[in-house]
Amino acid sequence: MSTISSLLRSNIRNLKPYSSARDEFQGKATINLDANENPFNVAYARYPDPLQRNLRQRIAKMKSLSPEQIFTGNGSDEAIDLVIRAFCEPGSENLIALTPSYGMYKVAADINNVECRQVELATDGATFSLNSQAVLDVVDKKTKVIFLCSPNNPTGNLLDKAEIYRILDNFKGVVVVDEAYLDFSLAASLSSDLGRYPRLIVLQTLSKAWGAAGMRLGMAFANREIIGVLNQIKYPYNINQLTQTYAIQRLFSDVVMKDHVKEIIAERTALAADIQKQACVKHVYPSDANFLLVKVTDAETIYKGLVAKKIVVRNRHSLPLCENCLRITIGTPAENKALLDALKHLSK
Numbered sequence: 649m650s651t652i653s654s655l656l657r658s659n660i661r662n663l664k665p666y667s668s669a670r671d672e673f674q675g676k677a678t679i680n681l682d683a684n685e686n687p688f689n690v691a692y693a694r695y696p697d698p699l700q701r702n703l704r705q706r707i708a709k710m711k712s713l714s715p716e717q718i719f720t721g722n723g724s725d726e727a728i729d730l731v732i733r734a735f736c737e738p739g740s741e742n743l744i745a746l747t748p749s750y751g752m753y754k755v756a757a758d759i760n761n762v763e764c765r766q767v768e769l770a771t772d773g774a775t776f777s778l779n780s781q782a783v784l785d786v787v788d789k790k791t792k793v794i795f796l797c798s799p800n801n802p803t804g805n806l807l808d809k810a811e812i813y814r815i816l817d818n819f820k821g822v823v824v825v826d827e828a829y830l831d832f833s834l835a836a837s838l839s840s841d842l843g844r845y846p847r848l849i850v851l852q853t854l855s856k857a858w859g860a861a862g863m864r865l866g867m868a869f870a871n872r873e874i875i876g877v878l879n880q881i882k883y884p885y886n887i888n889q890l891t892q893t894y895a896i897q898r899l900f901s902d903v904v905m906k907d908h909v910k911e912i913i914a915e916r917t918a919l920a921a922d923i924q925k926q927a928c929v930k931h932v933y934p935s936d937a938n939f940l941l942v943k944v945t946d947a948e949t950i951y952k953g954l955v956a957k958k959i960v961v962r963n964r965h966s967l968p969l970c971e972n973c974l975r976i977t978i979g980t981p982a983e984n985k986a987l988l989d990a991l992k993h994l995s996k
């Protein structure tokens with residue numbers, strides 16, 4: 649049995665997956681009477697490709713991977729859920745996530761009745777840093793997956809790669825590195841390490857830098873055995889035809905994406921400097937993402953004051969290590985100016 653196979657939940661290892669009409673016949677036919685579709689010529693009458701071959705081919709080219717190393721999901725949230733479903737036995741096995749971090753790791757674990765062990769980021773020395781030893785210390789025989797998020801949401805910082813490698817080198821289960829915000833940083837993707845680490849899964853998404861959150865397209869990059877499992881346990885037609893077609897088009901316009909990223913980064917630098925000067929702001933944390941984590945004098949008061957001016961940000965006060973912190977997405981120059989004016993007003 650391969651290492652990946654031995655890590656799978658036993659019911660997943662033994663699963664006989666659903667085989668759709670589009671799985672069983674992939675050639676070009678003149679008459680398709682195999683999928684109980686409406687035969688008349690209306691838009692989107694036909695089921696989409698269940699394995700998103702053209703789209704995965706396009707992503708593969710962009711990412712210098714093979715299509716077999718790519719899973720596409722209804723947002724990266726789908727991949728998060730499927731990884732837990734594939735590897736963690738409900739009621740007995742566990743996963744590890746950092747805190748504060750993206751909330752869906754724990755929610756998806758809870759939905760799957762899998763224990764989520766949360767390890768606080770270290771705040772001594774470097775801000776919100778990953779301490780690999782602290783993570784490895786809570787691993788036990790029942791730990792199947794570790795979720796890391798770099799740059800991390802909501803703290804905005806990249807995790808130290810040496811610490812991530814230390815976890816990859818010492819943990820025998822699956823390590824997921826969520827790179828949703830990577831395009832806003834100068835760091836390289838860990839996807840170039842997939843050959844070296846067969847139990848590594850890298851997540852990316854079109855929801856952030858690509859400006860396509862409404863399209864719902866997330867990607868998981870991993871070795872072909874893991875991708876094969878994710879494709880077996882997903883819903884057959886998880887990516888609709890509109891998304892498959894439009895995503896391919898959108899992925900050809902990376903010039904627009906790069907321009908947006910450049911502008912967002914410039915705005916991030918300017919906004920961080922400007923809001924740091926406001927009396928209601930205690931600290932602006934450095935960010936490698938498209939948002940700023942900002943410690944204010946009183947998060948609830950400032951949050952409500954901004955809402956009164958029709959500006960909504962995310963109050964992260966209730967998260968560990970985030971006392972009186974707001975998470976503020978970088979907007980357009982006009983939106984950022986409105987935010988700054990509002991903070992000036994609330995500082996009086």
Ligand SMILES: Cc1ncc(COP(=O)(O)O)c(C=O)c1O
Nearest residue numbers: 723724725750801828853855866
């Ligand atoms: C770290 C992180 N991962 C994943 C997601 C979800 O991305 P998607 O829109 O692809 O489901 C988010 C959304 O905010 C996020 O912050």
